[in-house]
Amino acid sequence: MFALVDCNNFYVSCERIFNPALCGRPAVVLSNNDGCFIARSEEAKAIGLGMGAPAFKSQALLRRHNVAVYSANFALYGDMSARVMNTLATFSPDIEIYSIDECFLGLDGFGRFDLEGYAREICRTVHRHTGIPVSIGIGPTKTLAKAANRMAKKNPVLAGVAILRSEADIHAALGAMAVEHVWGIGNQYAAFLHERGVHTALDLARLPAPWVRRHLHITGARVQEELNGRSCLALELVRPSKQTICTSRSFGTPVSDYDGLLHAVAHFTSKCAFKLRREGSKASLLTVFACTSPFAPKKERYWGTRTIGLGEASSDAIVLLAAAERALACFFREGYGYRKAGVIVAGMVPCGSPGQMELALFDTVPLPEKQISSGIVMEALDRLNARYGPGTVRLASDVRTGWKQRQELLSPQYTTSWNDIIEVKA
DNA sequence: TCTGGGGTCCTAGGACCC
């Protein structure tokens, strides 16, 4: 059996811990740049604020219901998530952290336990340790655990815990579940299935397997198997290293000049390089993109992108930045108001693997020497920033001029910044 | 005026190898 533990309205719950006056009041958290709703309290859902809906279209509703509105505070949410996961890890040796607010627990060997009692104990403990409310779904496959979790959240009678174990229970649950709510069935597949009279999870489970394989491909076939109680998706106890790393942001006001855009790109590149070093990886490809608003009139729209091969894999911010500058210069066009830019690194090579020892064909500096000096500089940079705060030491071109995010409703970093705590006290 | 920021996997098709 698998358990799926999911934090309720996670980002809103994080804000509420440090501001209990928000309890019972509708509250939302906005995406970066204060654009869309990405978390809503139950009260906010009830008044019709939609997931992913643009905030500016709901201004009247927000005022009328005195909704508490927050900019995303990922420093806070990331830290709270780590606390929740640490607590959950004490309840099973097998744990897969699936997202910032969700985790699978393997319950092999727990069959003799009173699973419901155990699940309720998990809920109580997480709440006592962190203040975060969680819901738990349990089932014989990950997909059924997901389905059970949805029931646990939607049905108040279950009070946050649902277990799908007997065939009759699974049958009833799937029959009551719309096919678009099945994990792995998105908009496109749902529309396709509804057109063919497949409306519930049970309908999907009962379709002929070859038909599902043909139309929903291998991923859909796995979903169907899992709905039928045959486990295809194992727990990933060790997180595989990332294949791509992306840092991108929308700008609060459009950026038109080359230098302004370059400053943003330099910042994103530094962040990518840092994430690479944290992963213990080096990248051999770097992509830069910049674009106008997709909602702008067609004539004012532009999407520029360029990928550069690095010759030899690197996680050195200075090396990556040189490539990023070349990439930006290739596609930059005057006369556009850029709303967003980003940097993606790929072609990963683990640090210390033979792959990175290959010499670039036209390299003049001996490789080991270059690598050693680059390694020392970046290590010093990371240590200084770890000790004195992110951004204390940075590349000269990584300056916050010319671009800014909108972030007008940001709460303090209660758990990760002494300065913010002192401000709260004052 | 204002619409996020990350990721993964799969498939088809093209280019190439012997």
Next chain:
DNA sequence: TCTGGGGTCCTAGGACCC
């Protein structure tokens, strides 16, 4: 009119997830 059989690798695009 007729033109093999087996592969790999890469990329773009589409689907999905939070």
